[in-house]
Amino acid sequence: MNSQDRLRDHGLRVTGTRIAVLELLRASDQALSQADVERALPDQADRVTLFRVLQAFEEAGLAHRVLDAKGVARYASCAPSCSSGHHHDVHPHFRCTECGGVYCLESMSLPAVRLPKGFKLTNSHLDLQGSCKTCA
Amino acid sequence: MNSQDRLRDHGLRVTGTRIAVLELLRASDQALSQADVERALPDQADRVTLFRVLQAFEEAGLAHRVLDAKGVARYASCAPSCSSGHHHDVHPHFRCTECGGVYCLESMSLPAVRLPKGFKLTNSHLDLQGSCKTCA
DNA sequence: ATATTATTTGCAACATGGTTGCATTAATTA
DNA sequence: TAATTAATGCAACCATGTTGCAAATAATAT
Numbered sequence: 001m002n003s004q005d006r007l008r009d010h011g012l013r014v015t016g017t018r019i020a021v022l023e024l025l026r027a028s029d030q031a032l033s034q035a036d037v038e039r040a041l042p043d044q045a046d047r048v049t050l051f052r053v054l055q056a057f058e059e060a061g062l063a064h065r066v067l068d069a070k071g072v073a074r075y076a077s078c079a080p081s082c083s084s085g086h087h088h089d090v091h092p093h094f095r096c097t098e099c100g101g102v103y104c105l106e107s108m109s110l111p112a113v114r115l116p117k118g119f120k121l122t123n124s125h126l127d128l129q130g131s132c133k134t135c136a
Numbered sequence: 137m138n139s140q141d142r143l144r145d146h147g148l149r150v151t152g153t154r155i156a157v158l159e160l161l162r163a164s165d166q167a168l169s170q171a172d173v174e175r176a177l178p179d180q181a182d183r184v185t186l187f188r189v190l191q192a193f194e195e196a197g198l199a200h201r202v203l204d205a206k207g208v209a210r211y212a213s214c215a216p217s218c219s220s221g222h223h224h225d226v227h228p229h230f231r232c233t234e235c236g237g238v239y240c241l242e243s244m245s246l247p248a249v250r251l252p253k254g255f256k257l258t259n260s261h262l263d264l265q266g267s268c269k270t271c272a
Numbered sequence: 273a274t275a276t277t278a279t280t281t282g283c284a285a286c287a288t289g290g291t292t293g294c295a296t297t298a299a300t301t302a
Numbered sequence: 303t304a305a306t307t308a309a310t311g312c313a314a315c316c317a318t319g320t321t322g323c324a325a326a327t328a329a330t331a332t
Contacts, residue, residue, distance in 0.1 A: 117269075
């Protein structure tokens with residue numbers, strides 16, 4: 001499905017910036033930070049707008065939000081099955097310590113865990129660090 | 137071992153602030169952010185000093201550094217076996233989405249993983265989210 | 273096509289966490 | 303106790319994240 005239709009389907013208005021950002025995310029094999037987006041689309045929009053676009057994408061189920069090794073937010077285009085408030089990014093992430101890149105390891109599954117009593121689990125992340133295929 | 141000796145053993149000078157921070161970390165059952173430390177030890181020291189104390193602790197192997205669910209650094213007192221540059225914080229962490237707390241789950245072990253080819257693993261983190269024993 | 277309306281955008285401004293440089297002060301040592 | 307070396311406080315800066323509000327634009331109804 002093209003980006004315009006995906007925006008519409010998720011209840012977002014279609015604007016130049018949103019199309020550009022969504023195409024960028026879809027074309028990338030790794031999660032991008034807002035700074036990455038600004039670099040890739042210079043003069044496309046104000047940084048606040050990009051912030052809000054990314055925020056809107058996450059709320060609308062168009063992009064997952066994941067923190068990199070430094071705690072900075074990065075966004076990866078969602079699978080079609082994601083919807084507003086319902087994300088299915090239940091897969092491990094690989095964080096490259098050289099380039100800072102974040103890769104979604106879609107094919108791997110998360111391990112089952114058992115928590116100490118009193119703790120209630122709602123979400124789990126397996127985060128791997130090392131060198132990515134480009135840096136190693 | 138008392139905090140002064142631990143500082144000395146790890147090659148750090150003994151100062152009032154360092155003792156206070158180390159005791160605080162050792163007394164806490166969860167990882168503390170710099171803001172937590174400032175709140176717990178008001179007027180003890182400048183925020184830059186606390187920043188550097190925490191930084192020094194990590195480098196010296198006195199405290200682990202772990203990011204909370206918002207990407208903010210938190211510090212937990214190390215096991216005695218940790219040393220400068222050699223940390224043994226290979227255990228899952230639990231991040232409470234209510235209070236922001238980070239708990240080290242020392243007793244759990246990490247799952248073995250297999251990476252796509254080209255990726256080199258140096259470190260892995262299993263991060264669990266939910267409500268902690270106090271908030272649930 | 274045009275007017276209406278609801279949303280998105282840009283700008284200014286601020287918050288927080290992280291970080292450096294440098295002069296001053298304090299801890300170790302000789 | 304003097305000399306040396308490291309820690310501290312302060313001012314200042316950077317990046318990321320975030321809000322309020324007026325101006326511009328997309329969707330909608332006419």
